[in-house]
Amino acid sequence: MTVRAVRHYHRIGLLPEPERDRSGYRTYDAGAVVRLIRIRTLADAGVPLARVQELLDAGPEKFADGVREIDKDLRAEIRRLKDTRGRLTRLAAGEHLALPRSVVDYLDRVRGLGVEERYIERERDAWIMIAAQVPELIDSVIAKKHEELDDPDMVKLYSLLSGALDWSADDPRIVEVADIMERLMIRAVEAGEVGGDDTIDDQFVDLLDTTVVESSPSAARLLAILEERGWRGWTRIEHVPADRLNTQLPPP
Numbered sequence: 001m002t003v004r005a006v007r008h009y010h011r012i013g014l015l016p017e018p019e020r021d022r023s024g025y026r027t028y029d030a031g032a033v034v035r036l037i038r039i040r041t042l043a044d045a046g047v048p049l050a051r052v053q054e055l056l057d058a059g060p061e062k063f064a065d066g067v068r069e070i071d072k073d074l075r076a077e078i079r080r081l082k083d084t085r086g087r088l089t090r091l092a093a094g095e096h097l098a099l100p101r102s103v104v105d106y107l108d109r110v111r112g113l114g115v116e117e118r119y120i121e122r123e124r125d126a127w128i129m130i131a132a133q134v135p136e137l138i139d140s141v142i143a144k145k146h147e148e149l150d151d152p153d154m155v156k157l158y159s160l161l162s163g164a165l166d167w168s169a170d171d172p173r174i175v176e177v178a179d180i181m182e183r184l185m186i187r188a189v190e191a192g193e194v195g196g197d198d199t200i201d202d203q204f205v206d207l208l209d210t211t212v213v214e215s216s217p218s219a220a221r222l223l224a225i226l227e228e229r230g231w232r233g234w235t236r237i238e239h240v241p242a243d244r245l246n247t248q249l250p251p252p
Helices: 003-011 030-044 049-056 060-092 101-112 117-133 138-148 152-161 173-190 202-215 217-228
Strands: none
Touching (some): 049 060, 101 117, 117 138, 117 202, 152 173, 173 217
């Protein structure tokens, strides 16, 4: 036991500080030595110093209760540290910061379609914001996105959007993207999956929509085409044009 440690125990009141003798030395009796050993034993067992005094002065039953409570706290801390280690391991493996596992898996599936990394990064950033806004819903939202990826139209859409960041506003492929998106929206309307969603507040919807518009000149043109056809909104469809629901759009 170092002198520094003993002095620290004096300062925090764990160990009474004896008077100095005529030579200026402090003399510790057997009781002090025993108490010091008990302090050290409890500290080495993982008991926080703030709790040591409580246990030193406790009777057998209260001592046992205190130890059980400390053990409970330690187990919770162990779980937290394991979770932290898991997060660090995933980050070291190249997975994304601030994203739940379900979103990471989804982005990996999109990446497997051959979508370029620049587009993946933009979608990743949007999912980071969404996961922070509605963490309790993100897994169910992603489950629905996985279902959508079974649709050839959605796969085709991703293949087109992958390169759309470099398109000009008059690129003819924008109309093709609009046709695919409208087919997907019509199916969503028919399935009752559009409208009445107030899960995400209006300001956040505006942020996501603005992010999309600013991502590329082609994005603003795409939204304009969809609005000309009566579809308003990107993150949340705010108007469903009844006259478009039976429109014969170009096939996939």
